[in-house]
Amino acid sequence: MEQPLDRTIAPQAFALEDFPLARPQTFILPNGIRLRLINAGVQPTVNVQLNFNTGRSAGKQRAVAYLTNKMLAEGTKHRSAASLMAAIDQMGAFLELSPGLDHSEVEFYCLHKHLRPMLGLVQEMLAESVFPERQLEKLKNVTAQGIRINLEKTATVATNLFRESIFGATHPYGSVITEQQLLDSSQEEVQQFYEQYYAGKSFEIIAAGQLEPDDVQLFAETLGTLPVSHITAPTLSGHAPAIAPVTLYQPKENAVQSSIRIGKSIALEQGKNSRDYLTLSLLIEALGGYFGSRLMQNIREEKGLTYGIYANLVTLQQASYVVIGADVKKDLREPAISEIHKEIAGMIEQPIDTDELHLVRNYMQGSFIGSLNTAFAIANRYKGIYYHGLPEDFYHHYVSSLNKITTDDLLQAAENHLKGGFSVISVG
Amino acid sequence: MIHYNSFVLDNGLRVLVHEDHFVPTVVLNLLYDVGSRDERPDKTGFAHLFEHLMFGGSANIPQYDEPLQRAGGENNAFTSADITNYYLTLPAQNVETGFWLESDRMLSLSFNPEVLEVQRKVVIEEYKQRYLNQPYGDVWLRLRPMAYKVHPYQWATIGRDISHIENATMDDVKEFFFKYYRPNNAILVVAGNTTTEQVKRLADKWFGPIPAGNVPQRQLPREPQQTEARSQHVEADVPVSALYKVWHMCDRLAPEYYATDLLSDVLGRSKSSRLYHKLVEEQRILTSVSASILGSIDNGLFTVSAKPAQGVSLEEADQAIGEVIAEVQADLLAEGELQKVKNQAESTLIFGEMEVLNRATGLAYAAVLGNPDLINQEANKIQAVTAVDIRQVAKQVLCPENCSTLYYHAKNK
Numbered sequence: 067m068e069q070p071l072d073r074t075i076a077p078q079a080f081a082l083e084d085f086p087l088a089r090p091q092t093f094i095l096p097n098g099i100r101l102r103l104i105n106a107g108v109q110p111t112v113n114v115q116l117n118f119n120t121g122r123s124a125g126k127q128r129a130v131a132y133l134t135n136k137m138l139a140e141g142t143k144h145r146s147a148a149s150l151m152a153a154i155d156q157m158g159a160f161l162e163l164s165p166g167l168d169h170s171e172v173e174f175y176c177l178h179k180h181l182r183p184m185l186g187l188v189q190e191m192l193a194e195s196v197f198p199e200r201q202l203e204k205l206k207n208v209t210a211q212g213i214r215i216n217l218e219k220t221a222t223v224a225t226n227l228f229r230e231s232i233f234g235a236t237h238p239y240g241s242v243i244t245e246q247q248l249l250d251s252s253q254e255e256v257q258q259f260y261e262q263y264y265a266g267k268s269f270e271i272i273a274a275g276q277l278e279p280d281d282v283q284l285f286a287e288t289l290g291t292l293p294v295s296h297i298t299a300p301t302l303s304g305h306a307p308a309i310a311p312v313t314l315y316q317p318k319e320n321a322v323q324s325s326i327r328i329g330k331s332i333a334l335e336q337g338k339n340s341r342d343y344l345t346l347s348l349l350i351e352a353l354g355g356y357f358g359s360r361l362m363q364n365i366r367e368e369k370g371l372t373y374g375i376y377a378n379l380v381t382l383q384q385a386s387y388v389v390i391g392a393d394v395k396k397d398l399r400e401p402a403i404s405e406i407h408k409e410i411a412g413m414i415e416q417p418i419d420t421d422e423l424h425l426v427r428n429y430m431q432g433s434f435i436g437s438l439n440t441a442f443a444i445a446n447r448y449k450g451i452y453y454h455g456l457p458e459d460f461y462h463h464y465v466s467s468l469n470k471i472t473t474d475d476l477l478q479a480a481e482n483h484l485k486g487g488f489s490v491i492s493v494g
Numbered sequence: 495m496i497h498y499n500s501f502v503l504d505n506g507l508r509v510l511v512h513e514d515h516f517v518p519t520v521v522l523n524l525l526y527d528v529g530s531r532d533e534r535p536d537k538t539g540f541a542h543l544f545e546h547l548m549f550g551g552s553a554n555i556p557q558y559d560e561p562l563q564r565a566g567g568e569n570n571a572f573t574s575a576d577i578t579n580y581y582l583t584l585p586a587q588n589v590e591t592g593f594w595l596e597s598d599r600m601l602s603l604s605f606n607p608e609v610l611e612v613q614r615k616v617v618i619e620e621y622k623q624r625y626l627n628q629p630y631g632d633v634w635l636r637l638r639p640m641a642y643k644v645h646p647y648q649w650a651t652i653g654r655d656i657s658h659i660e661n662a663t664m665d666d667v668k669e670f671f672f673k674y675y676r677p678n679n680a681i682l683v684v685a686g687n688t689t690t691e692q693v694k695r696l697a698d699k700w701f702g703p704i705p706a707g708n709v710p711q712r713q714l715p716r717e718p719q720q721t722e723a724r725s726q727h728v729e730a731d732v733p734v735s736a737l738y739k740v741w742h743m744c745d746r747l748a749p750e751y752y753a754t755d756l757l758s759d760v761l762g763r764s765k766s767s768r769l770y771h772k773l774v775e776e777q778r779i780l781t782s783v784s785a786s787i788l789g790s791i792d793n794g795l796f797t798v799s800a801k802p803a804q805g806v807s808l809e810e811a812d813q814a815i816g817e818v819i820a821e822v823q824a825d826l827l828a829e830g831e832l833q834k835v836k837n838q839a840e841s842t843l844i845f846g847e848m849e850v851l852n853r854a855t856g857l858a859y860a861a862v863l864g865n866p867d868l869i870n871q872e873a874n875k876i877q878a879v880t881a882v883d884i885r886q887v888a889k890q891v892l893c894p895e896n897c898s899t900l901y902y903h904a905k906n907k
Contacts, residue, residue: 073597085518108516148771155765157841211781214734215734219629370616373620429563433566435566436519438518439516439517
């Protein structure tokens, strides 16, 4: 006779094992540019990312860096902005220009059959951009309007104030582009920035998708023909400046919620010590990285104070910070803040027990494996590796490395990194 | 081409299997054929509140998320006007955990009153976070009742009024559950590193014993033809004024659906679209503009939204948009422009099918429309659209008497 079904007993769940990521192949193009190729996936799709060392800037220079990156698609010697856009749209391709805090990117997605013409267009944008005044005016106006709208969002204002509170307003990681800085940026400055950091300057390429080594030829005959010289963008000296923690509440009259940001800068030796990074990642995950986390369970699932709350470990190239964020019921802002403090303190006062460690670890392992089902996702993992100087096989051992982290390690990391010094920002 | 096998359990649960042995995971996508269009006008927001309650423990399992996370799984869900969709991803070796969890909450919820109390609060905070505490956040709360006078699409999925959520009772919850959350009102798609055989065995084991229910036949009123232009002016605390226009369009299965979709691409999908090119790039009347469709199962909405440049009034913006629309009503598209929007649609389809989860959700949605194979027919239907079809839709849909316009004015500070 068949066993009756006992629904109170969970089916056996099996431990996860290391998952072999597709390995990138590295090629050097004729001009010395390094191309990393990740061939994976069954759809005829391609993602190409170009990474430029545009340095880190603050104040108005930050606005200029932003505008220069975005202006690359606003006209070349041979094509107007409209004709560039029409060409890209005609192929059903997507161009993304991303000026970042540590570097800037030019990236596109297209079907494999359009790879050659897309590479040609990007080559033209890099070598022959002209920055027409009329296009710059448009971009400035559109961006300024976007800033004005974002400043109406309590979440944006809170994030800006938070970054300023831990890095200082004049630090590249703490400075926020203002409308005035944008409007004050001139075509000459944009042109100059372009010449300093893009035109004839070296960059790195990661390409992912259904790509064969034969495709390297397509890169060689386009981006590989650009004359490039290597540059070293100015680096920051050491860690972010030591700034005293700030507690600040900025009311907003008609807001119905308050946006809270609580966090601090973290002294993390990236790359050199990836185990430290992994331990801290696991700790922050347990605090607020997933639905079962302590913050989510307490503040949403028990108290219903918010729709969502998170804790993130943010690692920039020359600084790291941890941030907890939530939009909460306005009149319960203070109780919410005090509950967050309690949960932080809880990580230091008592070691996470084995059961919780297993829960969060299994979740991270499963979520990692689940995130690797496209070539693009794998490329992004490698991007993180190169960006942070982690060993190239870091993710090959990710599952087993997580298994080695103990409750003692976590307590130690909590004591090292989460003891005091938190800035507390709320807006709304 | 998305391959699949399908079978139906005795209790009416439709099961689709899409095998992909290149991924290390399995997705379970469980779609319930119920959305906010099935709500009573005095109990709106219920389908969505219900989605929250589905995570608050079931008949035999006190907590949904924890055992899933312990097995390395992740999950989420969404509610729309038409459907409520739950999905989870697990490492392939732990797929049975997904069947166990999903089947138990289909069997019965725990109906724990504390869960209702907390989730009621969470949903109210969600309402505030998404709709009230964002600039322009309430736009759809205003547009829907302007466009729909009879059909339940007149309320947003979050609900017409917060008090409906505040007043929901446990009896309401139970009634809703046993009415709609039955195997014969659901579609299960299992996709990824699995086999049809394995899915048959696990579906029989876990979902097979759940009794079928009496799911009510859906009888929704059809929205009558709109016969005169509607408009509304509002003032809000936003830094920039904005314009929103919606026109009634066909339902999801109508033959002109894809022509309507491509028309919205022609007008306002990307920077080379008519509206953007003429009004943002050339004339500088607007700073942003976009057009898209709300491809709902019943008759949907074609929408255009725009923000005028400094010194341009909403009325001037409206008129300029009208002139661009008049062109697509008068002239046929050139071959190149038609091919462009088809290429964009083709590429969006292919990129959209990269993730196994998207394929699973797409199959479930096609199945609820009546035939899972619809997902594989999309590419051909897009290619078959002609310039004449598009002009026809432009004339039929984009006329003033079929339109509702929301003038969203920035308050002078």
